Structure formats: C-alpha cells, structure tokens
Amino acid sequence: MDADDHKVESVLKEDRRFIVPLYQRKYQWAEHRLLPFWEDVQAKAAEVLAGESRFEHYMGALIIAPVDIGSQISKTPVVQVVDGQQRLTTFQLFLVALREVARRHEFADFIDHVNGYLFNNTKSKDTDPLTRFKLTPTPSDRALFHDLMDLDYGAVVSKYRMLFWGTTVPKNTQFPAFRAYFLFTKWIEEFLLNGPSDAAPPEEDENAEVQVGDDQDDAELASDRLEALLNAVLDRLKLVVISLGENDDAQVIFETLNSKGEPLLAMDLVRNNIFHRAEKQGAQVEDLYRKLWDPLDDAWWREPAPNARPTRPRIDHFLAHTLAAETGGKISMRELYAEYRTFAVPKGRPRFDDVEDELRLLEHYAPLYETLEGRRSEDTDLLWFGRKMAAWQTTTVYPVAMQLGADGVTKQTREVVTRLLYSYIVRRALCDLTTKNLNNVFQGLATRFHEEGATLETFRRFFEGRDGASIRFPGDRELRSGIVSKNAYSISPQPRLVDILWELEKASRSNFAEKPERPAGLWVEHVLPQTWTEEWPFPEDGYFAPYSGFPEAIAREAAANSLGNLTLITGGLNISAGNRSFTEKRAKFAEHTGLFLNKWFVGRTDWAEAQIEERSEHLASLAVEIWPALDAV
Incomplete structure (x- = not known):
C-alpha cells in the first residue's frame, strides 16, 4: 500500500482508466455536497485571480486498486476505485461543465485542454471502447455519464428532456449526476458574469438565463475567470491517493472505511459483499446486476420508510424484514450489515450454492415488501394489510406478512391470517392492553412460522394458552367489555x-x-x-x-x-x-x-x-x- 497527496491534475493527466465497481452505489451527491464543493472551487479561483493563492486545499481521499497488472503491457492501465468514487465523479462532472461553458464562448484551446483530463489516449492493445474515458462509472450511471462526456449541452438536454421539470432539473431526479452537470454549468456562467461570490448560489435564481457580454473586454474577462476555475480545480485542490498493492484486500478496506462515521446504507455494503463474492465465483456480474439488482437501485428504495422506526431508507428496513422472515430471528438494525454477512456466509461457509440463488431470494421478497408499502397491487390481501398497518404505523409485523407471501402459502391462508393479525392489533387497543410488546410478539410468531410453516394452525398454536396481558389475543367477552368501559x-x-x-x-x-x-x-x-x-x-x-x-x-x-x-x-x-x-x-x-x-x-x-x-x-x-x-x- 502506498499513500501520498496529489494535485487533481496529476491524478487525471496520465492515461489511466478508473473503473467504479458495479456493486458500488450510484452517483448521489446533491446540493448539500455540491454547494460546498463549488464554494471551495470558486474561493480558490478568486485567490488565483487576485494572485493570492498560497495554500492548496485537500478534498479527501481516493483509494485505488490495480487490475491485472501483468497483462497491461501496451494497454491503458486500469484501476478500481475502492473509495472516493463520488468525489472523483464530481471532479469529472465539473470539468465537463467547464468545457461546455468554454464551448459556448468559443474558447477552442481551453476545450482541448480540458479534454485531456476527460479522455485517455488509447494504446495498441486496448479493445474495450470505454477505455477512452478516464472514468467508467457503475452501470446505472454509465450511459448518461458518457453522453455528458461526448455531447454538447443542447444535445444532452434534447436526449434527456424527460429529466427536466419545466426548465430545471428537480432535486429528486433519479440521476443526480445530470443535476450536478446542470447546476455546475449554471454556476460557472454566473461566475464568468459576476465574478466570485461569498454567498451560495440562490435557489430562486436557478432558472435564470445568464449571458456574458459580447465585447472584447468581456470576452477576455470571461476567459480569465474560466482559466482561474480550471487552475483552481487542477492545481490548487489535492487528493490523498492511496494505491493498494496486489496483496491488499480491497474488500476489507472498503468495508472498514464505510462502516464508521457517515456510513453507506447497510444495503450498499451488502451489495458490495454479494458482488465481490460473485466475482470470485467467476459469475457474469454485470448480467446479474442488471437482471437482479438494478430494480433495488430505484430512488424509491432510498426514501425513508414512512411508518418504520428508526428512520432509515426503505432498502434497509426491507433487508431487516427479509432476514427476519427468512431466519425467524431477531435482527438488529444497528448491525444490519453484520447480520446479513452472518446469514449469507454462516461460520465462513456460504449458505447458497451461488450468488444468483442469493439474489433470487431478495428478488422474491422485494415485491412482497413493495406491496405492503403500497407500491404494488397484485396481491390484494397483502396490499390491504399493508394499508391497515400504515394507519396503525406498525411495521414490525412485516416479516410475518412476508412469510405469508411464500410460494407454498395459499391465498386463503394469507387472507385469513392477515385478517387475524389486524384483529389482534385492534382488539388489544380496544381492550387497553399494552402495545409495547408487539415487536417481540411478532418476532416470536416469525420464529414459529419459520420452524413450523406459515399456516393458520401454527398461528393459533402460537397464541393458545398465552393469557398474559403482554401477549394474549383478547376474546369476544373481553372485547365487548373494553368497548363499553375503556x-x-x-x-x-x-x-x-x-x-x-x-x-x-x-x-x-x-x-x-x-x-x-x-x-x-x-x-x-x-x-x-x-x-x-x-x-x-x-x-x-x-x-x-x-x-x-x-x-x-x-x-x-x-x-x-x-x-x-x-x-x-x-x-x-x-x-x-x-x-x-x-x-x-x-x-x-x-x-x-x-x-x-x-x-x-x-x-x-x-x-x-x-x-x-x-x-x-x-x-x-x-x-x-x-x-x-x-x-x-
């Protein structure tokens, strides 16, 4: 392992292909990350314009791992981005935006200069057409990203018109990389017109048309300011680059870096783990990703689960419910990734013959969870039950409901048991019995379903003889009394x-x-x-x-x-x-x-x-x- 600090220019100027492993998350930087980045860049550009730039600014770490070192003779070197892909992608998007503004003002030499940091000069044995790009993002971002590299602004807007709302790209777009490009282009134009600003770009001016004057003085000023922005990015900003050796385990380092501080979602770590094992098995990882994982990358999964506690994205709650349904065990949300690793590779021995079977399991449970959350409607019983649980803000019962969605469970069983689950919750409320123990009750029921099967008989046996106030299923007499007197x-x-x-x-x-x-x-x-x-x-x-x-x-x-x-x-x-x-x-x-x-x-x-x-x-x-x-x- 080698670690050293490098200017952004030295990271990007040599011919080298950075590949983001497909199992890493898509580009996600929004305003809360883009604005500080822009403020750092324009502050350094202001120093350059004033001739006062004395100190370089560190922008974080970039960890890379070599790929097939021995086979890269007469080929462009390839490295995997173990960590820092969001930061590296942002630099590339900013350079593309700089190039676009230069194109509008017909600064041809500037365009050629910037292209040197976006594209590689390919070598004789390069066979992959994507080698010409410095950066190859995850499959979910790849087509859009490379269109941004290849097309001018008008062509990009025409091709991706569906990403606009009116004349702007909304904050909740599923393609944050496109919004970043859109915002950078606008902010750079404002900088050329107005010079540096101490304030963040005002949101209410997001749709404003910005033009630079046509006279010679304005053109020269615009050129100086554009050069200052490029100089700020390439020469005044630095990255700590950690280059792993052949014997360094990139997987372990990735998990360590992303398990503390501001972590990735648990499901991001799970995805990394799954596809890392898939690569070791020699699986067709890109095909598996597109076929079985890509649906889980939809923005809906990253929204906070509306009725669940703690407040976490749906994808994490889905994973917890899936593990509980599949194992019947109690799952800790705080240790969700560790819970999954223990499930998938118990005691170091894989539970599944191959990774595709593992992904098929998630594929089975995903529509059940979506139905409970009201996103799908094919299963009317689970859809009805999910709506009732939304009204009651009770999602700890989801693992049981997902067990009822197993292939061997009949529609009649699912209908009857979900009705009884709803009845159990309502009866206890009307009888003024505690709801604080429901998570333990449903976890115990999930265990019983896991051991004996999700049937009406199993459900009844679970409650038979349990008369304690914290668990009992109230009878008709108790219900009548509760309604009259409670x-x-x-x-x-x-x-x-x-x-x-x-x-x-x-x-x-x-x-x-x-x-x-x-x-x-x-x-x-x-x-x-x-x-x-x-x-x-x-x-x-x-x-x-x-x-x-x-x-x-x-x-x-x-x-x-x-x-x-x-x-x-x-x-x-x-x-x-x-x-x-x-x-x-x-x-x-x-x-x-x-x-x-x-x-x-x-x-x-x-x-x-x-x-x-x-x-x-x-x-x-x-x-x-x-x-x-x-x-x-």
Whole structure:
C-alpha cells in the first residue's frame, strides 16, 4: 500500500482508466455536497485571480486498486476505485461543465485542454471502447455519464428532456449526476458574469438565463475567470491517493472505511459483499446486476420508510424484514450489515450454492415488501394489510406478512391470517392492553412460522394458552367489555381511532347502501363533549363541572371517552359542532354528513350515559364480527 497527496491534475493527466465497481452505489451527491464543493472551487479561483493563492486545499481521499497488472503491457492501465468514487465523479462532472461553458464562448484551446483530463489516449492493445474515458462509472450511471462526456449541452438536454421539470432539473431526479452537470454549468456562467461570490448560489435564481457580454473586454474577462476555475480545480485542490498493492484486500478496506462515521446504507455494503463474492465465483456480474439488482437501485428504495422506526431508507428496513422472515430471528438494525454477512456466509461457509440463488431470494421478497408499502397491487390481501398497518404505523409485523407471501402459502391462508393479525392489533387497543410488546410478539410468531410453516394452525398454536396481558389475543367477552368501559379516545395516534370508526361505519351500512371510499380529512368527534357545559345537565342534579370529583362527573367523564360516544365527521363540521347541545349537534349530523354512524342519532331526543352505553353495546356487536376472535375463522 502506498499513500501520498496529489494535485487533481496529476491524478487525471496520465492515461489511466478508473473503473467504479458495479456493486458500488450510484452517483448521489446533491446540493448539500455540491454547494460546498463549488464554494471551495470558486474561493480558490478568486485567490488565483487576485494572485493570492498560497495554500492548496485537500478534498479527501481516493483509494485505488490495480487490475491485472501483468497483462497491461501496451494497454491503458486500469484501476478500481475502492473509495472516493463520488468525489472523483464530481471532479469529472465539473470539468465537463467547464468545457461546455468554454464551448459556448468559443474558447477552442481551453476545450482541448480540458479534454485531456476527460479522455485517455488509447494504446495498441486496448479493445474495450470505454477505455477512452478516464472514468467508467457503475452501470446505472454509465450511459448518461458518457453522453455528458461526448455531447454538447443542447444535445444532452434534447436526449434527456424527460429529466427536466419545466426548465430545471428537480432535486429528486433519479440521476443526480445530470443535476450536478446542470447546476455546475449554471454556476460557472454566473461566475464568468459576476465574478466570485461569498454567498451560495440562490435557489430562486436557478432558472435564470445568464449571458456574458459580447465585447472584447468581456470576452477576455470571461476567459480569465474560466482559466482561474480550471487552475483552481487542477492545481490548487489535492487528493490523498492511496494505491493498494496486489496483496491488499480491497474488500476489507472498503468495508472498514464505510462502516464508521457517515456510513453507506447497510444495503450498499451488502451489495458490495454479494458482488465481490460473485466475482470470485467467476459469475457474469454485470448480467446479474442488471437482471437482479438494478430494480433495488430505484430512488424509491432510498426514501425513508414512512411508518418504520428508526428512520432509515426503505432498502434497509426491507433487508431487516427479509432476514427476519427468512431466519425467524431477531435482527438488529444497528448491525444490519453484520447480520446479513452472518446469514449469507454462516461460520465462513456460504449458505447458497451461488450468488444468483442469493439474489433470487431478495428478488422474491422485494415485491412482497413493495406491496405492503403500497407500491404494488397484485396481491390484494397483502396490499390491504399493508394499508391497515400504515394507519396503525406498525411495521414490525412485516416479516410475518412476508412469510405469508411464500410460494407454498395459499391465498386463503394469507387472507385469513392477515385478517387475524389486524384483529389482534385492534382488539388489544380496544381492550387497553399494552402495545409495547408487539415487536417481540411478532418476532416470536416469525420464529414459529419459520420452524413450523406459515399456516393458520401454527398461528393459533402460537397464541393458545398465552393469557398474559403482554401477549394474549383478547376474546369476544373481553372485547365487548373494553368497548363499553375503556377509554377509546386514548388510542393514538388518531389515524388508528379513525380506522376503527371507519370499519364500524362500513359495518353499519345496509346491504342496499352505496359503499363510497373513505373521504379525506375525517376527524373523531365526541358527541357528549369532553368539557360539557350547562347545555348538558344531569337528569336530576343539574350541572356539575367536569373533573369536579362528584361521582356523576366521574362516570360521565368515562362515558364521554368510550367508543359509544365517538363518531366521525369532517374537519369543518368538527369546528362548528364544538360543545353545542345535543339538539344542535344532531341537526348538524343530519344536515352535513351521510355517514351511517351518525344516522344513529336521528330521532333521538337525549344523549347521556345510558344512551352512550346502548350505542357502545351496538358497536361491540359489530366489532366482534369485523375483528374476529382467534377461533372464529
């Protein structure tokens, strides 16, 4: 291993092909990385223009490993980029943008100069046409990147018009390399027009057209500023280049560098590990990548999983759920990469005969996870279950649901067990039983499914005889009692309670009623207000203030928060209903809502504890049908 610092010019000037291994992540630098890079470059350019540049600026490390040293006679040397590919790619994108601005201003010599840092002079035994490029990115970025190298701005924009929104490239583009090129080109033009700026480029001016004057003085000034930017990048910025020897293990070094500090996603490390082993097996790694991994590189997978904790990208949660489903074990999100290595190569012996089988496993689970997250809709049972778990913000059950997606599990089993899982969660909430143990319950169920198979019988056996408050599956009697007597309004967050009431709404409809979809913006409303007033007197004793300590007030407070006193209304109606009398509320219910839950109040003259209990009993009768007991299906 050899380590030394080098100016960017010395890194890029010699004919050498840098190859980014296909198992590394795509280019990802966005504004939070591009802006500091640009600020460093323009600051050094300002020093060059002022003749005050005394110190060089370090831009980080570049770790490279030689490829087939013995066979590179009369060929362009090839090195793998073990680490620093994002940084190296950014330098190349910036140079391309500089060249484009030079082309607009017809600085021909400048263009030729820049091309020397983008392209190799190929040798007699070079057979790969990509050898002429200094940098070969991952397959996902390769076509776009090389088009940026070969085409002018107009041709690139024409070919990649689909990446624009109006006249700009949005921040959430799936091709950050294109946005980087777009922004660099704009910022360089601004620099040529206005000179150095201490402020970051203003976002609101992103679409501005920038032109440099046509007279000779303006052209000379633009040329000086462009040369200063090139000088800043090539001569005033440095990289610490670490060149590995033939006996250095690039894989170990890569994993060590990316396991601490600001790490790659766990799935990035997994990908690196998988394809590193694939190369050792002599597999057709590029074919495997395109066929079985490329779908997982979609930007959707890197978005934060919306209902999962901790906040991590979907791809990491998917991996954790896959491992839990496949092993039945408890998976640590903090040690996810180590968990995967232990799974794939237990005790140093590969679990799979070849890497393709390993990738096929991920290919099997990916659509199941996508369905649970609402991205796919082929499996209606898992799609429905995923939507319910989104309302309840409960994703710890995903491994069990993914086990139910196994090829040998029938649709009937999947339908019945997912319904029972939903019932289990809702029943425990309505019975005021703790939800803090659900992750352990579902992990234990995943273990049982792994050992005995994902069947209805296995599901029932798991809960039989478990009567403790932290795990039991409440029966019908306990559910009825909970609905009548427990504080349903304490069920939080509110989307859970809205889901319960909406299911009761659907069950309240007659067979001949229309079945509209759930409207947006529903609120939970107390019919008898939480803070009742003189409008809500007691039958004989007049008015007691809430929380007054009188037995009547205590009983009313309990009734007010029970399920029988809760209903659904729109947000606007909620504001107008407030603490009004029952007569006024009943009129609003009749006038402004078509929900069957609220038809219950039509024709009634009173609303107090007795009426609330009556409705609670009615809703309990619906609930035992909506959310079945363990032995009811």
